[in-house]
Amino acid sequence: HPTHLYYQILDPGAGMNPVLCSNVTVTYKGYLANGNLLYNEINQVIKPGTLIEGFKIGLLLLRKGGHIRLYIPPSLGYGAQDQRDPDTGAVFVPANSLLVFDVFLVDIQ
DSSP: TTOOOOEEEEEEOOOOOOOOTTOOEEEEEEEEHHHHHHHEEEEEEEOGSSSHHHHHHHTTTTBTTEEEEEEEEETTTTTTEEEEEETTTOOEOOOOOOEEEEEEEEEEO
16 A cells, blocks of 8 residues: 555455445454454444554455455554553553554444
């Protein structure tokens, strides 16, 4: 992608693509490049416009029922800031991390 997002569309899905203000239902897993699991969400309802840039760009490439694997560089993810657990303060995404997401677009409302 021109933004330096790398991706693999594993299943494009069918129908219309979502837009930034759509309510979409997604199931996804997010990992650090070393394989450590960060996120494991099932049937999460979100608006693409509220996501980190790399996830947002990738999600808009899918249609309902689609599956994409995203390789998100720090510039399209969390950047040069550690991401900390709000409860414990522990770093769960180190600064400048490459992120990998497997995303399934379940539904578009």
